[in-house]
Amino acid sequence: MTANIPSDTPLIDPDDIGYNKTSNPSFSDLVEARLSRRNLFGLGVGSASVALLQACGGGGSNSVFPMPPAAAAPAPAPAPAPAPAPAPAALKLNFTAVPKSLDDVVSVPAGYTASVLYRLGDPIAAGVPAYLNDGTDAPATYDKRAGDHHDGMTFFGINASNKWEPAAAARGLLAMNHEAITPLFLHPTGQTIVGTGNAAVRSVADEVQREFFLHGVSVIEVSKSGSAWSYKQDSSFNRRVHTLTEMQFSGPAAQTDYLKTKYSSDGSKTRGTLNNCANGTTPWGTYLTCEENWAGYFRRIVASDNLNRSAKEIAAFGRYGVAGTGRELWATVTPDTADNLYGRWNTEVITGAATAADDYRNGANTYGWVVEIDPFTPGSMPKKRTALGRFGHEGACLGPVVVGKPLVWYMGDDSQNEYVYKFVSTKAWDAADVNGGIAAGDKYMDDGKLYVAKFNADGSGNWLELKLGVNGITAANPAYAFADAADVLINVRLAADVAGATKMDRPEWTAVNPRNGEVYLTLTNNTARPVGGTDAANPRSYNDPKGAAQTAQKGNPNGHVIRFADTNGDPAAVTFKWDVYLFGARSTAAADVNLSKLVADNDFSSPDGMWFSHATAGLLWLETDDSKYTDVTNCMLLAALPGQVGDGAARTITNVDGATSATQATFVGKAPGTEGLRRFLVGPKDCEITGIAESGDGRALFVNIQHPGETTPAANISDPTKFGSHWPEGGTARPRSATVVITRNDGGLIGL
Numbered sequence: 001m002t003a004n005i006p007s008d009t010p011l012i013d014p015d016d017i018g019y020n021k022t023s024n025p026s027f028s029d030l031v032e033a034r035l036s037r038r039n040l041f042g043l044g045v046g047s048a049s050v051a052l053l054q055a056c057g058g059g060g061s062n063s064v065f066p067m068p069p070a071a072a073a074p075a076p077a078p079a080p081a082p083a084p085a086p087a088p089a090a091l092k093l094n095f096t097a098v099p100k101s102l103d104d105v106v107s108v109p110a111g112y113t114a115s116v117l118y119r120l121g122d123p124i125a126a127g128v129p130a131y132l133n134d135g136t137d138a139p140a141t142y143d144k145r146a147g148d149h150h151d152g153m154t155f156f157g158i159n160a161s162n163k164w165e166p167a168a169a170a171r172g173l174l175a176m177n178h179e180a181i182t183p184l185f186l187h188p189t190g191q192t193i194v195g196t197g198n199a200a201v202r203s204v205a206d207e208v209q210r211e212f213f214l215h216g217v218s219v220i221e222v223s224k225s226g227s228a229w230s231y232k233q234d235s236s237f238n239r240r241v242h243t244l245t246e247m248q249f250s251g252p253a254a255q256t257d258y259l260k261t262k263y264s265s266d267g268s269k270t271r272g273t274l275n276n277c278a279n280g281t282t283p284w285g286t287y288l289t290c291e292e293n294w295a296g297y298f299r300r301i302v303a304s305d306n307l308n309r310s311a312k313e314i315a316a317f318g319r320y321g322v323a324g325t326g327r328e329l330w331a332t333v334t335p336d337t338a339d340n341l342y343g344r345w346n347t348e349v350i351t352g353a354a355t356a357a358d359d360y361r362n363g364a365n366t367y368g369w370v371v372e373i374d375p376f377t378p379g380s381m382p383k384k385r386t387a388l389g390r391f392g393h394e395g396a397c398l399g400p401v402v403v404g405k406p407l408v409w410y411m412g413d414d415s416q417n418e419y420v421y422k423f424v425s426t427k428a429w430d431a432a433d434v435n436g437g438i439a440a441g442d443k444y445m446d447d448g449k450l451y452v453a454k455f456n457a458d459g460s461g462n463w464l465e466l467k468l469g470v471n472g473i474t475a476a477n478p479a480y481a482f483a484d485a486a487d488v489l490i491n492v493r494l495a496a497d498v499a500g501a502t503k504m505d506r507p508e509w510t511a512v513n514p515r516n517g518e519v520y521l522t523l524t525n526n527t528a529r530p531v532g533g534t535d536a537a538n539p540r541s542y543n544d545p546k547g548a549a550q551t552a553q554k555g556n557p558n559g560h561v562i563r564f565a566d567t568n569g570d571p572a573a574v575t576f577k578w579d580v581y582l583f584g585a586r587s588t589a590a591a592d593v594n595l596s597k598l599v600a601d602n603d604f605s606s607p608d609g610m611w612f613s614h615a616t617a618g619l620l621w622l623e624t625d626d627s628k629y630t631d632v633t634n635c636m637l638l639a640a641l642p643g644q645v646g647d648g649a650a651r652t653i654t655n656v657d658g659a660t661s662a663t664q665a666t667f668v669g670k671a672p673g674t675e676g677l678r679r680f681l682v683g684p685k686d687c688e689i690t691g692i693a694e695s696g697d698g699r700a701l702f703v704n705i706q707h708p709g710e711t712t713p714a715a716n717i718s719d720p721t722k723f724g725s726h727w728p729e730g731g732t733a734r735p736r737s738a739t740v741v742i743t744r745n746d747g748g749l750i751g752l
Helices: 037-041 139-144 205-214 302-308 311-320 437-445 485-490 492-499
Strands: 112-119 150-157 171-178 216-225 228-231 239-241 246-250 269-271 276-281 287-291 370-373 383-385 406-412 416-418 420-428 448-455 460-465 507-512 519-523 560-566 575-583 607-612 620-624 636-640 649-657 660-668 677-682 688-694 701-706 738-744
Touching (some): 112 216, 139 205, 171 688, 216 287, 246 437, 370 437, 406 519, 448 492, 448 560, 485 492, 607 688, 620 688
Parallel strands (some): 246 383
Antiparallel strands (some): 216 228, 460 575, 507 519, 620 636, 649 660
């Protein structure tokens, strides 16, 4: 997802950089396989719908929650050939497609209303004044205000007893991420920075305090009165989790040398969560927030710090991209506080510090995790679940939930040429653990198997276990000598390299289709994939000229959506089959680029957020984070009715870049047409559409509008007429990230 870059520099998404320098095979390097429908679609996968109690949408933005314990069915008796469940009723899109737009508004179909619910700076505690939105609000109030860059979120329904009720339609807790900040609009005239290069420093501590609080997570109580939704400012459930919130480590890496810092000499805890992108859920009713572009916040001047580091540490820093001055320069504020609020962002070995307990040389290791938060217990301490590995977590999507079977979470690592992972719990699901809080997380999320995906050229795939002693992950490995289980999890990207995972075109959100248990994964784009460097699962490399100047956009600038089905519908299976569900493209692009035959009503670029509606059991929502097609339209939300793996055909395409061309075989899903894919919403200028959830009855859809106006040059802060956006307030107001709630004017289900 797009994260903030100082507005006086060229806009570069940190996800576009990429730190995977390995030579893991692309499919063009694998043994030739016959690309036939028999090879791809004869692998067989049983229906998962019989026992599907829960499916995740888009990195966990919401989910089909399990039935309460009293209604939970016992584990089914084994049967050699269970009868398939009756086919769910067919869905039909029932709205007129919204046209592409460059306007500074939120556009939805006729018959729908989009209302602003929760904006940057809105107060969430009694006595906190309304947000002035001019950069002068008191910094100390920001831990009781909405954060910036609203992102992944979940609606947790509440009943009259203040307990979790998934079907609740009129009252709930909305838990949401605040990924990053647009600092230009947070202070009177943007960030105050003195000096340049490695000597640049932040000279106003109050500005940094605001920024500390504006990252993280909000939990707010929302409710409906008549047809209107609002949040309750003084609710006892309201909570902000941010960069200063104390958190506990759990799982195999907890209390190991890798996590020891001056703050926690035994490696048992840390402060804060950061760059929270997509999210996830649990079947016991807690929220998972995922740390994505965390590496860039830490200060580490390579030339000097490498002199104090081992070869292994240098390799790990390089693989995760921990280098530079720190994107917000938080480590440079002086004087530091007694508890190192600023110095903790310096991950260098400090002169005079004898051990890791004397500085923050391991500070970067304390980020990059999936974090569990109990929204129903505001005073509870969040936990960073280390068994799920440390990387650029886009989300953690909960797969099918079946009593007596393990739980599974699917996860993308959001950077160019990174991987797709899944975690399978050791313990089998017991529905008695519903409402079990953080203690239930200890049971299911601290012990299990972590896998990375390898997509084979014949349409099959393998889940490669990431564990010390298997798949080349050993102390004798010449690329990186793994010392123990904690080392594997701390440096799981290196373990995945060794295992031979498939490099993907920026793995983003994952979502599980509640109709058949198949997993969908957005691959936003990859400008680093050349013609001749494609493979079956990442098959396109082309030039998509942008704007009047026809600026070259090479590689796979428009992205695609891949889907896969674990063998026999078993999330614990170590094999799967796959195809490409949907390719982003301009409707005017050549046939070998516009492989999904998109038209004006449904063409898009850079798929990112993704989520299956649970109320409709099968409607897929697809969001975009796009800088590639913004000469034509702002970012958007589309509604889709996906089919299943294997509903299309094998195809060989020709990729062209100037005089260079190459063919690539792949598998293309059935073209959706406007009956299966339609544009539902277009956002305001410079925004990303991200984060999506729904009320328990599916009659209210919550959507986040992130960083409108973010490309505004810093020089324009004194002239509101030159802001890139004024949404949502209009006039001359500074733009604000915000959550909107969408309802149908006749009170019906959204999209259908």
